[in-house]
Amino acid sequence: MITGTGITKIFKQRGGVLGAREVPALRGVDFAIAKGGAVSFIGESGSGKTTLGRIIAGLETHDAGEIVIDGVPMSTLSHRARQPYFRRVQLIHQDPYSALNPTRTIHQTLEAPLRLRAKQTGRPRSWVDGRAAELLAMVGIDPGYVLPRYPHQLSGGMRQRVVIARALTMDPEVLVADEAVSMIDVSLRLGILALLKDLRERLDVGVLFITHDIATARYIGDDGELYVLYRGQVVERGATEKIIADPVHPYTQSLLSAIPVLHGLERPGAERVVPREMQREGLPDGGCLFARRCPFSTERCESEMPVLGRDGDTDQEHACFHPRRRSVIPVGVGE
Amino acid sequence: MTAHTAAPHLAAPGVRIRDLTVVYKTPAGELPAVRGVDLTLAPGTITGVVGESGSGKSTLALSLLNAVQPPGRIAAGSVEIDGLGDVVTLRGEDLRRARGRQVGYVFQAAQNSLNPLKTIGKQLLDLGRSHDVEDLRALVRDAKELLARMGMDGARVLDSYQHELSGGMRQRVGIMLALVLNAKVVVLDEPTTALDMITQATILRIIREVHEERALTTLVITHDVGAVAEVADSLAVMYGGRVVEHGPVTEVLGDARHPYTQGLIRAIPRLTGDLSLARALPGRPPTLGTLPAQGCVFRERCDRRMEVCETDEPMSVNRDGRTVACHATDRHLTLVKRKEFV
Numbered sequence: 270m271i272t273g274t275g276i277t278k279i280f281k282q283r284g285g286v287l288g289a290r291e292v293p294a295l296r297g298v299d300f301a302i303a304k305g306g307a308v309s310f311i312g313e314s315g316s317g318k319t320t321l322g323r324i325i326a327g328l329e330t331h332d333a334g335e336i337v338i339d340g341v342p343m344s345t346l347s348h349r350a351r352q353p354y355f356r357r358v359q360l361i362h363q364d365p366y367s368a369l370n371p372t373r374t375i376h377q378t379l380e381a382p383l384r385l386r387a388k389q390t391g392r393p394r395s396w397v398d399g400r401a402a403e404l405l406a407m408v409g410i411d412p413g414y415v416l417p418r419y420p421h422q423l424s425g426g427m428r429q430r431v432v433i434a435r436a437l438t439m440d441p442e443v444l445v446a447d448e449a450v451s452m453i454d455v456s457l458r459l460g461i462l463a464l465l466k467d468l469r470e471r472l473d474v475g476v477l478f479i480t481h482d483i484a485t486a487r488y489i490g491d492d493g494e495l496y497v498l499y500r501g502q503v504v505e506r507g508a509t510e511k512i513i514a515d516p517v518h519p520y521t522q523s524l525l526s527a528i529p530v531l532h533g534l535e536r537p538g539a540e541r542v543v544p545r546e547m548q549r550e551g552l553p554d555g556g557c558l559f560a561r562r563c564p565f566s567t568e569r570c571e572s573e574m575p576v577l578g579r580d581g582d583t584d585q586e587h588a589c590f591h592p593r594r595r596s597v598i599p600v601g602v603g604e
Numbered sequence: 605m606t607a608h609t610a611a612p613h614l615a616a617p618g619v620r621i622r623d624l625t626v627v628y629k630t631p632a633g634e635l636p637a638v639r640g641v642d643l644t645l646a647p648g649t650i651t652g653v654v655g656e657s658g659s660g661k662s663t664l665a666l667s668l669l670n671a672v673q674p675p676g677r678i679a680a681g682s683v684e685i686d687g688l689g690d691v692v693t694l695r696g697e698d699l700r701r702a703r704g705r706q707v708g709y710v711f712q713a714a715q716n717s718l719n720p721l722k723t724i725g726k727q728l729l730d731l732g733r734s735h736d737v738e739d740l741r742a743l744v745r746d747a748k749e750l751l752a753r754m755g756m757d758g759a760r761v762l763d764s765y766q767h768e769l770s771g772g773m774r775q776r777v778g779i780m781l782a783l784v785l786n787a788k789v790v791v792l793d794e795p796t797t798a799l800d801m802i803t804q805a806t807i808l809r810i811i812r813e814v815h816e817e818r819a820l821t822t823l824v825i826t827h828d829v830g831a832v833a834e835v836a837d838s839l840a841v842m843y844g845g846r847v848v849e850h851g852p853v854t855e856v857l858g859d860a861r862h863p864y865t866q867g868l869i870r871a872i873p874r875l876t877g878d879l880s881l882a883r884a885l886p887g888r889p890p891t892l893g894t895l896p897a898q899g900c901v902f903r904e905r906c907d908r909r910m911e912v913c914e915t916d917e918p919m920s921v922n923r924d925g926r927t928v929a930c931h932a933t934d935r936h937l938t939l940v941k942r943k944e945f946v
Contacts, residue, residue, distance in 0.1 A: 313800035313802060314771075424889075425657070426888055427888075454656040454657055454827065454888070454889055455656060455828070455829065455868060455871060455872065456867065456868055456871045456884060456885035456888075457871075457888060458871065459871050459873065459882055459883055459884035460884035462873070481800050482801065483801075484873040484874050487873065487875070487879060488873055488879065513875055523802055524801055525875065526805070527801040527802045527804065527805035528801060528830070529804075529805075529808070529830030529833055529834040530830075530833065530834060531830060531833045531857050531872070532833050532834075532853060532854045532858075533854035533856070533857035533859070534857050534858055535876075547755070547772060547803065547806060548770075548800070548802070548803070598875045598876060599875065599876065600876070601877060602858065
């Protein structure tokens with residue numbers, strides 16, 4: 270179990286006539302990822318979803334808040350003492366083309382972390398090769414074919430599976446998959462998503478799935494939980510299926526409305542929401558962060574900041590003064 | 605607009621690609637990235653070409669500019685554009701002038717195709733000078749109008765460097781540069797890749813609106829069926845260098861006939877529908893080196909493979925404005941024999 274409370278991150282931009290400018294990337298985010306669970310962060314670029322993923326993987330520091338791994342608050346430990354904990358969280362990069370060292374065979378790529386693992390767990394060196402083959406079989410590729418090859422000899426889908434196998438060498442509790450399928454060919458995407466779902470069930474490993482495409486979040490498990498992030502704040506949170514079917518926050522509705530309609534198979538939702546303006550720098554920080562772009566904002570939204578809660582009889586949590594269900598997602602032609 | 609030396613065509617031009625074959629030189633000999641492609645872009649329509657990596661879609665798009673770079677070359681076929689002739693036969697100055705003026709091109713990752721050292725305005729003036737535009741003031745005015753049309757402050761954008769603009773803004777700058785010389789045929793290669801969902805929706809809406817207002821003939825190349833579905837009138841599906849299916853977008857998506865198109869649609873992550881019905885296509889897309897020398901290019905991943913698929917390349921069958929190249933679909937129709945690749 271990994272939990273976070275009040276995670277805050279401020280990026281300082283240097284330069285400019287007025288000196289340093291502070292850009293809040295995360296504004297007090299709470300989260301919990303259970304063993305074997307599925308949590309998805311969705312949002313546009315600048316929402317803080319990648320920063321949060323990197324903080325959870327121990328690759329980035331935060332300015333306030335607490336991360337607790339297996340009941341141990343990380344702030345109580347020295348940088349060195351934290352390492353074994355963060356090793357239980359493994360990051361799967363977006364780009365399988367740059368995530369693997371091109372001068373190493375897949376065997377070499379897996380061997381190094383497995384040796385470390387063997388040392389940590391008191392296993393003999395002979396365990397390493399067998400384990401490498403076992404992991405590759407687990408991610409659905411033929412070890413005999415892949416082990417002696419270099420990354421450039423593999424397709425994008427295979428490389429991403431190798432990256433996942435490498436992440437598994439550390440017996441992680443949580444895999445952080447940051448846009449893990451966005452660079453994979455469309456016909457192979459579901460294969461990678463099904464693999465993540467399968468690993469959850471077989472290894473009881475939790476998956477934190479970070480994406481801008483909500484539709485893909487459904488495929489890592491129908492028991493998943495969805496966090497919608499906007500400018501560093503969670504604006505809606507609940508069961509993935511519930512939020513997709515019945516979103517109440519206008520930002521979530523905007524995201525869902527933007528998903529292309531497969532004309533011929535689907536009809537557009539009747540109440541699609543289009544933001545009043547595009548995302549840009551310099552949007553005001555006072556009041557609701559989405560107010561300036563929101564088509565439904567009122568005076569209250571401009572001055573007061575809504576907090577995440579269940580206000581207004583909804584199943585999911587949301588941060589909106591005027592939550593309302595709207596049918597924004599496409600409807601199947603046959604339905 | 606009067607300042608431009610070549611008079612813009614008033615009506616949208618049609619584009620006819622006939623039996624186009626583009627080969628790349630490899631250690632294993634010349635291999636076809638695009639093979640025997642017939643595709644007609646009806647005047648004033650948006651055609652979407654969808655395909656995975658290695659399908660030949662970007663090579664096809666470059667052929668419209670006769671811009672296939674060595675080690676690739678157009679080995680056979682023609683690309684006829686109304687008012688311009690066969691682009692494949694154009695050379696030197698004629699070709700350079702046609703690019704930009706008659707055929708506008710928005711490159712893949714247009715976000716990264718701008719010069720980082722020059723302001724957008726400077727790059728616009730460079731473009732104008734290289735095409736002998738006499739009235740550069742009018743050009744700047746047109747550019748500002750186009751940018752304003754796409755929801756941006758033209759003067760500010762022209763004074764900006766590319767790093768000062770967001771991905772969505774750069775994409776719109778790319779579209780402006782492709783249209784400002786009054787090109788009537790516009791090719792957009794992956795116009796929304798790497799953009800956020802809401803930005804993508806905005807860009808797609810802008811493409812559709814500008815296309816209609818300026819009476820363009822537009823070709824959109826993408827790997828994203830959704831993006832094409834939202835914007836195109838007709839949809840061509842490419843696989844292994846062939847157009848395997850082509851027709852009106854609602855019909856191709858609503859009633860796909862080629863097993864690859866059917867599999868691709870089943871593989872798209874969607875917001876609704878039964879999760880258990882969605883599945884990835886088995887196998888993986890072919891590369892130049894793994895393309896079968898004979899028979900159907902898709903047969904290894906196909907669930908309706910027959911004996912004939914091993915040996916004979918399927919012919920394009922045309923019916924009711926829809927084209928399908930598959931042995932397993934309706935075979936009682938007029939057959940158009942594909943020329944064998946030499």
